[in-house]
Amino acid sequence: MMLSVSFRHRIGNSRINADFAAPNGVTALFGRSGAGKTTIVQAVAGLLRPEYGRIALDDTVLSDSDGGHFLPPHRRAIGYVFQDARLFPHLTVSQNLLYGRWFSRRSQLAPPDQITRMLGISHLMQRRPAALSGGERQRVALGRAILSNPRMLLLDEPLAALDEARKTEILPYLERLRDDLGLPILYVSHSAAEIARLATTIVLVDQGRVIASGEAASMLSDPAMAPYLGARQTGAILSVTLAAQEADGLARVDSKAGPLWLSCLDRPVGTPLRLRIMAQDVMIALQRPADISALNVLPATITDLRLDEDGVLVRLDAGGDPLLSRITRRSAERLDLRPGKAVHAVLKAVSVAPGNIGAASLCPTPPR
CATH class of the missing domain: 3.40.50.300 (P-loop containing nucleotide triphosphate hydrolases)
Incomplete structure (x- = not known):
């Protein structure tokens, strides 16, 4: 209809x-x-x-x-x-x-x-x-x-x-x-x-x-939406599927760009989910980081950069899904970021907080 x-x-x-x-x-x-x-x-x-x-x-x-x-x-x-x-x-x-x-x-x-x-x-x-x-x-x-x-x-x-x-x-x-x-x-x-x-x-x-x-x-995920969303609300949506509940209490979800790990989700394996990833919670690295605590790192390609009063809003393609990252102008210049450049998106833990997960609920008790 x-x-x-x-x-x-x-x-x-x-x-x-x-x-x-x-x-x-x-x-x-x-x-x-x-x-x-x-x-x-x-x-x-x-x-x-x-x-x-x-x-x-x-x-x-x-x-x-x-x-x-x-x-x-x-x-x-x-x-x-x-x-x-x-x-x-x-x-x-x-x-x-x-x-x-x-x-x-x-x-x-x-x-x-x-x-x-x-x-x-x-x-x-x-x-x-x-x-x-x-x-x-x-x-x-x-x-x-x-x-x-x-x-x-x-x-x-x-x-x-x-x-x-x-x-x-x-x-x-x-x-x-x-x-x-x-x-x-x-x-x-x-x-x-x-x-x-x-x-x-x-x-x-x-x-x-x-x-x-x-x-x-x-x-x-369109940078043109940023003025209407506000700096702290600018972000993107990832469509993922709950793939496994792992022994250490984390849930693995599969995105187009690769696996991500979240706190345990009280949903059956195979459930489709929507994750909201805030631009301020995505860091950019030229090489895949090693020896860091962050579990969620996705390969991506820069598709667009937009300057605004809060810095630079970088649009990324992560396996066909869009992501946004907000960084400083100094960081963008130091990393020589430009459209077409291959990078890695490092997702902070807050980016997959309970309030940003659609069609899912967290387990009643946190994993041990």
Whole structure:
């Protein structure tokens, strides 16, 4: 299924110019606060009628200014989850979940008990929203949207109102939605950590305009994204597979460029994972280092160097996967770094910390 968006709209003195496509998976609308992300989502939902342009979900035209066509929100079969859960306070969790089904004429995506198990809310059915934590309320809101049997989901900064503990709690459930439902999901966020873990496609929005879009790993490793991510959040994604749980308590994962070792992962061998490797946690060596404590060293080739106020951002090709390294200008000059040069990327331990691993959890106790 594919969402196609191409429209222009004016709100006061602001103009929105959106042109992108969102396939199955999570398409993240990413940008600073006030960039226009929520306005784009509202146009897709039918809460706003664009002045010019067209929005379509596969062969269903949602809005077309040339033909004067505008499908009202209740006929779009789109599930919308806001920053705040917006549950009915007088209804139980079970009644909130079933509310959307009363208005749906489409066949179910999955049985209700399967959805509640997926979201980990089966034990909450008789509670009312006031008795739920923030993370539980958001999971119930997700369940209600899914049980309306939508053709796609719109998630408008669903974690923005939660503290870090609740965000950590709910992220694995969002990963399950991405991997198990087979729906296009439009996800609004200005959190680099969230989109690095969840997104399959990224649409960069700045001052009301879509200025770039593409596959998530490629976008996040593009040095041009650095001003929007911030120096400490600039990095890349490695797609790896859990290959072995080794006797010393470490887990070996296989990347395109070679093996990496992490703290023990509580997942079956063969599980695909996404590692977020921060640019500040990647050192560059001309020769493979010997007699050092770092276990994770990958051969790579320099593809690009970009100067900025924080030094030099070096883009690397590691067996076909992109990596970023942030170093000083003095180091770049001393090593005579240039595109095409073969080097080794030395990954510091922090680069594979628990918060940067998608679709996985650490073992309950650290390895001895």
